[in-house]
Amino acid sequence: MRLGKVASGVALVFIFIFTFSVSASADYLPDSLTIDGAPISKADKNPVKLEVNLYTPEVLPAPAVVLAHGYGGDKNSLRAQANYLREAGYVVLSYSARGFGQSTGKISMNSPEFEIADAKALIDFLATRSEVLLDTSGDPRVGLVGSSYGGALSLMVAGLDKRVDAVVSDIAWNNLETALFPQNAVGINHPGVFKQLWTGLFFNVGLTGALQLQDRCGRLEVTWCEIYESVAAAGTYSQQQARLMFESSPASTNEKVTAPTLLLAGQADSLFPLSEADANYQQISTANPQTPLKMVWHSGGHDLGVPETDRLQLLTQEWLDAHLREGNSFNEDFEVTFAQASIIGTNQPTESQAQIESAPKYQGLNNRTLTIPLAPEAQTILAPAGGVPAVISAFPGLGGFGGFLSQLIPEQTAIFQSSKLDKLARIIGSSEVKLRISSEEVHRDVVLFASLQVISESGVKSLPNGLVAPIRIPEVSSIPVEISVNLPAIAIKTQPGDSLQVVVSTTDLAYRLPLSAALYKIELASDISLATGDLVLTDRGQTLWIYAWLVLGTIILISVVLRIFRPYSVSKNRSDLSEVPVAIENLVKQFKNGPLAVNDISYKIPKGKVVGLLGPNGAGKTTTMRIIMGLINPSAGAVYVYGEKVQPGAAVLSRVGSLVEGSGFLPHLSGRENLDLYWRATGRTTTSNLDEVLTIADLGTAIDRKVRTYSQGMRQRLGIAQAMLGMPDLLMLDEPTNGLDPSQIKAMREVLHRYVDSGGTVIVSSHLLSEVEQTCSYVIVMHRGQLITEGEVSQLLSGKGNMRLEEFFLDVIGSDLTIGKSS
C-alpha cells in the first residue's frame, strides 16, 4: 500500500528529528568549583566559600559572563541560560550567592561589603583563567547578567567595579525603600505603604529552605533579619533602616555606572514595578549621559505575566555581543511588549499575543501629552475597621489574576470615569491625576490606592496587570488636602470606544492597612494627564511554516474529497451468465502470511436448486461464501452473481441473502427492531416481508425481547429470517441447522424446498451429511481449497449401489478427515 509506505516514511522523519534534537540538547556538564569570596561577616574575616559552575565554550579565549541568580535560586537554576550563552561563545560563570545553594555565609541583601565584594572576587578569579579574554592584566572582558536579586547585584557591581564591560539587569529594584514602601503621592515626604505580602514572601525564602530552620533568622544575616522583623511588625521603618536599604540598592551606585547597560523591566511585576527600572535608567543616564543604555518593557515579571524567555535570552546575547566582542552593534531602542496573557501554560507568546513596539529613545514614565476629562462627582468612601474586607488586586507571583480578583467593593471605592475615547491611544508610563481628599473627623496615616482601569466598549473591565498605586498621607481633616497621584506605570493600547476609569479605594490585601475605620470624601482636582508614547510595531518577520501548513492542509483536503467522492467503479457484466446464480472462475484466495485458502476453483451453481457445499474444516467453503458476498477480495479469478462481477458493494448483492458463520445482531435491540432496521439499511425499495420471515423464525413473543437474551438457536432462526428478508433470488446459508432441534430442522427443510419451488436458489454448507443428503439435490465438494467434485446427488451416487452420501464423501476426500467437528 503506497500510502502506508508514505506514512511510515513520515514517522521515520519524525523519529529522526526527535532523536536528533534530544541528542543535540544533551546537557553540557560544567566544571563545578568552589571559590573564596569576601569575608563571612564583619567579625569573621574568613572568606565565604562560593560554589560556582564554569561553562567553557569551544573557541578560546572568550569573553566571560557572570550569571547571578534570583532570590531563592542557586547556581543550578541558571543552567539553561548558562548553556545558551556558552553556545553563543562565552565563558559562563554561574554561582550561588552567599546564603544560597551550597555557598556558605548569610544573606546580606546585596550589601556592597559582602555580596558585591563576592562578585568582585569572582571577577578576580576570571582574570586568572586562561580561557578568558583579558582587557589588561587582572581585568577580564566580562559582562554581568542577572534577574531580580541578581539583576540588582549586576547593576551594583557595575557601579562599584570598573572592570565590568556590560550589564544586563532584569526585573531589579532601584531602591528597596521605594519598592517595599511605595508612595505615589507626589511631594509627600512620608514613608509609603508597606507592601507586606510581597515583603513577607521575599524574606521568608531567606528564613527557611535547604539549611533547615535553625533559628528565627535562618539564612538571613542578623542585621537584615532584625530589619525585616521590625518593619514587618511596625509597618514602617527608621531613618537608619532606610539608609541600609539604600546601601543595598542600585540607587546608591548607579551614578558610577559607565558600562553599557541593558535594563529589562517586567510589566507584570507588582514587586519591582516599571518605576524601579525607570529610576535606574534615569540615575545612570543623568550621571553619565554617555553610557549606552537600552530599556525593554517585557510582558513578564515577578507576577509571571506572559513570559518572553526566548526573546529576552536573545536580547541579552545581542547586548553582550555588541559590547563584549568587537565588530558588533546593537540598537538602543526602547521596546515595549503589548501582550495578552493565557491562563494555562507558559508558552512563549505568539506574534498576535505579544506585539512588540519600539521607539528610538526611552522617554521615561512622565511623557504626559494627553489630558482627558473625567466625570467629577465627589464620592465618599469607607476605610473599613481592621482593614477588611480588602480588595485583592494582585497576588504575589500571580498578579495577572487581577482581572478576576479585582472585583471592587463598592462602598470602599470612588470611580471617576471618562467618556469614550475616540481614537487608539497608547498609555506608556505613569499617568497623573490630582485628588482632593477630606474627612469630617481628623484621621492620621491615611492610606489609599489609586489605579487606572480600562472599560471596553462591550463593558469588559480590565486593570492592567493588577497594578495599583498606594498613597499614604500624614493627615486628612475637614480642610481638603490636594495631592497629585502618579498612577501605576503601565503599557497598554486603548481602542476607540474604550473609556478610562480612575479608581480610588481604601483597601488592598497586599498592603499594610490602617486598622481604624474612617470615611473619606474624594474629589477630582484635575483631569487625568495621560502618559503616552509614539511607538511603532517592530517587524519580527513572518512565520513561514503557517503557509506550509495551509498548503499541506489544502492538498490533503482536496485529495480526501477526490478519494471519498470518486465514482463507484461499475461492475463488469457478463450477459452470458445472467441466468446463473453464481459462477466462479479460476478463483484463488491467498491470505497474507496464510495458507492458500482457495486454489483455482471454477464451478457454476445451477439455478432453482438447493445446492450443498461440502468439505472438511479448512476446505475453503466459508472463504468462498465470503467472496461471493463481496466481503473478501479474491487474489485472482472472479465471481459472478447473475452475470455481475462481485466486488465490495456490487449492486447485485442485493439479490443475495446470507447467513454465514452465525448470525450478527445488535444485542441491545429486540429481534424485531434488528430485522426492521436491517431492512431499512438495505436500500431496497420494495415492501419487506417482515411478517412472513418472522413466522419462519418462530420466536413468538421473544421477538420483542433484546437479542442479548436469546439462545443460540433463537439467534440462528432470526439470522435465517434476516437472510430471507425481501425474498432474495439467492439464499446462502452456512450451517443453517446449528442450534435447531429436529422438528425445527424439518420445518427448515420444508422452507428451503418451498423457496426453491418459488424460483429461488439456495446454497447450504453443512457438515451434517445426512442433512445435506435430505435437503440438497446438488452438491459441491471441496477439500484444501480445491474443488473435488460436483454434481447432482443422484448422479454422483448412481452406480454405487446403496452408497450413502457420507460414504461417498469419505471416498472422494480420502483419509485425512476432520469431519464431525464443526466447520
Place this chain on the structure above:
Amino acid sequence: MKYLPEKTLPFSVEFIRQFRRRRTLVAYSLMVLLPLLVVAAVKLGGSADEGTADGGNFGSGTLSLIGLATAGAANFTVVMIFFATGFLLTIVFALFAGDTVASEASWSSLRYLLAAPVPRRRLLGIKLAVAMTLNLFALLILILTSYLVGLLAFGSSPLVSPIGGTFTGGEALFRLAIIGTYVFITLLFVSAVAFYMSVRTDVPLGAVGTAVILVILFAILDAISALGDLRNWLPGHYSQAWTDALGSQITWDNMAKGAASSVILFLILITFAYLKFERKDIMS
C-alpha cells in the same frame, strides 16, 4: 427488486442503532453528572466557599478553579469544560468514534450490512457522521447542563475571566460558543485516531484504548521540556488554547494552529481509514 445504494443505511437508522446503546446512555449520564457532582462538592464542601456563593462581591480569596467556578453560570461552564477536556471528553470522543465499526465487527453484524450491500464508503461516511453527531451531543449536553446547573447554583453573573475582563450576556455566550467549538475541533484528532483504529481492529476496546493511550502519550511528550519547540508539533499541544478566548480580546493564533493541526490530522486519518476499509477483507 429495486436497490438504491444511496438509500442504504440511512443516517436515521444508524443513529437509532448507535443511540440506543448502553454506552451512549452512560456517556451522556456522565456529562450530566459531572456538573452536578462538582456543584454538590462545592455546596457541601465546607464554609470557605459560601462567601462567594451568596454574594461574592469581594472575590473568593482562593485562587482555585473551584473559586472561579462559583462566580456564575458562565464561569461554571468554563471550568466544567476545563475539567472535562482533560480526560472525560477525550474518552467519550474516543468511545463514540472508536467502537462504531469495531463493535459492529464484534457483533458480526458488519458483514451483513456490507453484504446488503451497504457500499463500504457509505458505511464509513454514515458511521463517521453519526459518531461525530453523538460526540457533538455529548459536548452540548455538558455545556448546557453546566450552564443550567451553574445558573441554579450560582446565578447568572457575567463571565469573569482570570486573565482580565468581565463579559456580560451576549458576549459571554459568544465566548462560550467559541470555546465549545474549539474544544470540539481539538477532539477531532482523538475521534480520528479511534475511528481509524476501529476500521483496523475487531476489538472495540482496542480502538478506544489506542486513541486514549496516544493522547496520554502525546501529553507526556508535551511535558518533556527537553523537546523544546518540537512540542509545538505534537497533536494536542494546543488543546488548552481555548483559554485564549477568555482574554479581553480573543487571540486566535494558538487556536488557529491547534484547529489546523487537529483538522489536518483528522483528514489524514480518515483518509487512511477509507483506504484501509475499502480494500479490507472482512473476516469478522
